[in-house]
Amino acid sequence: xxxxxxxxxxxxxxxxxxxxIHEHLLVFMFTFMSFILLHPCSPLKTGKxxxxxxxxxxxxxxxxxxxxxxxxxxxxxxxIVEEYVEGGDLYAYLKNSDDFGIVQQVGSITRTLHxxxxxxxxNKAQNYLVRNSEIYRTDLGLIQNKATEFMKSLDIGIFLAxxxxxxxxxxxxxxxxxxEGYTRKIKSSRSIxxxxxxxxxxxxxxxxxxxxxxxxxxxxxSDIQ
Ligand SMILES: Nc1ncnc2c1ncn2[C@@H]1O[C@H](COP(=O)(O)OP(=O)(O)OP(=O)(O)O)[C@@H](O)[C@H]1O
Ligand SMILES: [Mg+2]
Numbered sequence: 001x002x003x004x005x006x007x008x009x010x011x012x013x014x015x016x017x018x019x020x021i022h023e024h025l026l027v028f029m030f031t032f033m034s035f036i037l038l039h040p041c042s043p044l045k046t047g048k049x050x051x052x053x054x055x056x057x058x059x060x061x062x063x064x065x066x067x068x069x070x071x072x073x074x075x076x077x078x079x080i081v082e083e084y085v086e087g088g089d090l091y092a093y094l095k096n097s098d099d100f101g102i103v104q105q106v107g108s109i110t111r112t113l114h115x116x117x118x119x120x121x122x123n124k125a126q127n128y129l130v131r132n133s134e135i136y137r138t139d140l141g142l143i144q145n146k147a148t149e150f151m152k153s154l155d156i157g158i159f160l161a162x163x164x165x166x167x168x169x170x171x172x173x174x175x176x177x178x179x180e181g182y183t184r185k186i187k188s189s190r191s192i193x194x195x196x197x198x199x200x201x202x203x204x205x206x207x208x209x210x211x212x213x214x215x216x217x218x219x220x221x222s223d224i225q
Contacts, residue, residue, distance in 0.1 A: 002084060009084035010073055016050050016141045025206065026122050026142065030154065033202060037195055039150035044121065050141035054080050058140065065116055067109050068136045070129065082138070087130030091162060094125065100173040105135040107181020110155055119147045123155040124162035124207060149193050156182070156192060157199025158207070164200065164217045165208035171217050179224065197222055 001012045016024070027044055034041040052058060059069045074081040087093060090106065106128055113119060120127075120143055127139040144151065156178075163174050182192060201218060208214040 005073065005081070008073075009086075010081050011070075011084050013080045013082075015054070015075075015078055015080055016046075029203065029206065030121065033154070033199060034150060037150065037198065039148070039195070041148070041150060044142065045144055046142070051075070051077070053140045053143045058143070062113075062137070062140070066112050068134065069140065070136050070138055085129035085131045085136050085138075087132070089126045090128035090130060090135070091125040093130045094163065094170070094174060095166065098170075099133070100170075100177050102130065102133060102135060103174050103177035104181035104184075106159065107178040108184060109135065109137060109181075110159065110178075111182045111185070113143075114147050114152050114155070117147050118143055118145050119151045119155050121151070121154060121158075123159045125159060126162065150195060153193040153195035153199050156196040157201075158203050160196070160200045161203035162207050164204040165210035165214040167213055168216050168220065171213075172220075172223075175223070192224060197224055 003010055003012050027046065030041070030044055054072070055075055056072055059072055062069055070085050071083040072080070073083065090102075094100070094103070106125075110120065110123065120137075122139055122142045127137065129136040129138055159178065160175060163171060166174070179192065204214055204218065
């Protein structure tokens with residue numbers, strides 16, 4: 001919900017703790033995939049951690065390692081109030097624009113968090129916001145202080161899956177820019193966590209809105225090694 005507090009445009013969100021996170025599709029998908037991909041994982045940290053992750057100190061930690069987030073105005077058990085980021089979310093932005101270069105920032109943000117030993121889990125494009133060609137990360141509740149190969153693959157797979165229903169040439173360029181950002185620091189190889197593509201394909205079945213584009217993209221060969 002968009003509102004106005006003392007002349008500033010803000011968004012008011014209901015905190016996920018009250019949405020009963022255990023029924024959240026993502027938590028189910030996490031457990032399901034870790035099971036079928038034979039990567040048994042300890043359950044996701046939710047509950048009070050969601051509140052902590054969304055809080056002031058967590059946001060300033062992220063800022064310190066180079067991950068911008070919208071300015072937090074107020075947080076309590078029920079609601080989160082943060083500044084409104086005018087450009088909207090990255091999925092909508094990419095749907096209406098050819099500014100693919102911006103996706104490199106997402107690759108590098110994802111990599112930065114992984115290198116710090118954490119991961120996003122809910123890494124879909126809708127959780128990235130755009131302002132003046134800069135990317136901001138929102139929806140921080142599910143960040144986990146652990147980054148196994150499976151969890152890193154999940155971040156990459158879910159991000160790509162969330163855009164897999166865009167037009168094919170568009171999707172290809174987006175994937176390219178994301179990988180460029182994710183692997184920029186490593187010179188020799190372009191290899192990424194090996195479960196990423198399998199997870200992308202499974203997650204896309206749930207996340208995609210345009211199934212015609214999705215089918216086409218699923219059938220085309222990926223450039224990821
Ligand atoms: N600070 C913001 N400025 C502008 N738009 C925002 C902002 N925060 C969120 N939105 C919009 O609202 C949508 C949902 O926000 P968010 O992901 O934080 O909520 P959510 O309850 O976790 O939703 P979901 O469970 O679907 O991920 C985003 O995809 C984005 O389009
Ligand atoms: Mg979200």
